[in-house]
Amino acid sequence: MGVVILDCGIDMEEMAGPLACCFSVAVTFR
């Protein structure tokens, strides 16, 4: 059909493992 897939992406439900804070508020302050 002519779709060019550049990144297949992920399954959201599988991504609960070790997380980085989305905004790194806490992570990068130290």
Place this chain on the structure above:
Amino acid sequence: MQLSRYLKTYPCEDKPGYLLVYSTKKASVSLLPERVYSSIENHALSPDEEASLSGLGIVVPDRKEERRQMSHIIDRLNARNQGLTISVIINMACNFNCVYCYEGSLKGSHYMSERTAGLLIDFVKKRFTEGKNLLQLDFYGGEPLMSSGLISEISGSLRSFTSERGASYAFSLVTNGSLLKRNVAEKLVQTGLASARITIDGDAETHNRYRPFKTGAGSFDAIIRNIRETCDLVRIGVGGNFDRISYERFPLLLDYLEKEGLTPGKIAEVRFGPVSKRPDEDRSPADYNEWSLSVNEPWVVKAGTFLREEIMRRGYNTPKIRPMPCQIEISDSFVVNYDGGIYKCPALVGRDGFEVGNLSDGVADYQNVYNLDLWKNDECLDCEYLPLCFGGCRYMAYVRDGSMNRSDCKRPHFDATLETMIRQDVKYRKSSSIRKD
């Protein structure tokens, strides 16, 4: 089939007749012929096309049902989570005197005791229930390596525990990098050290001004020396906190790393973020007010996309744009303070009202304390950015409003940055997944 609600579509100037399509819930990126896009709108897709586009999160059987499922996505994610993640504030002591240190008045000579460490180990063992197969600890401070002996003790015990269970264990450090010498890293690797996030704020001159030792001496050279000594033992991530003045100096750091041989193959990840404002009640000795109050601020948008480009064009790895629930929402993720208090967010440790339990008594219900359903409203559920945002950062909401009653909406931020960041990913990541369908 209908177009997903959680989709962004951009023009594709370098490939006429195509659209750049990004699914915010799948983080998939595709070039879609305009003809196919019209077929979706006209319900004229073939079964093969429907299957392919469905797998990419571009089409769904029913948008209302998709919205309903999205409102339960975190529950499903928690149910399937086989990991347990504990962030440990092992001390509040530090050998640095950073100008913006948000720990402010919380900082001091406070260390986790042996007794509390024992309670922590018991707590982790209790929470690592059947079905769990990955235990991840993140040691923060203060400066965690001022407690490297205790980290070894805790990790040694938990590594044995997970090994007996046939599960995996690893720990990471969020460190200023000044104490991560090779002999220290060698010892910690034996008990599970896998990665270290080291903060460097720009080139030597800028970094030394923002992150000096307590003595006032510059810390840049010691950190670079330690990275060079340890990058073959430990995955080193370089972080950095920029403000509206300093961000232009950060590319000089990347140039320096390259020049010193700390090339993309030796640095696992580079990620820079804005210095965030502290709550007003914080009393800090630092006379500093160049912080950001929101990622929506124009200078944060400009600096963030500029630095991401500088990182990626040199070949360094930086996080992809992908769905990212706040760790507050993850039921098997906790932050343990040096005194045994349990929290859900590292930024809120030590703040009245945000402790959800302690190592002796366990965890109480924290649904209301952290307003877990913050994003379960029509505005958020209808927003195409929801999977990337989930109501935003509760800490920033708290700093701005003094409460977590309102979301930290990131729509302006994503409106201004997402297209640029997707194009950066397409341009610089040597994707192995490019294929035609």
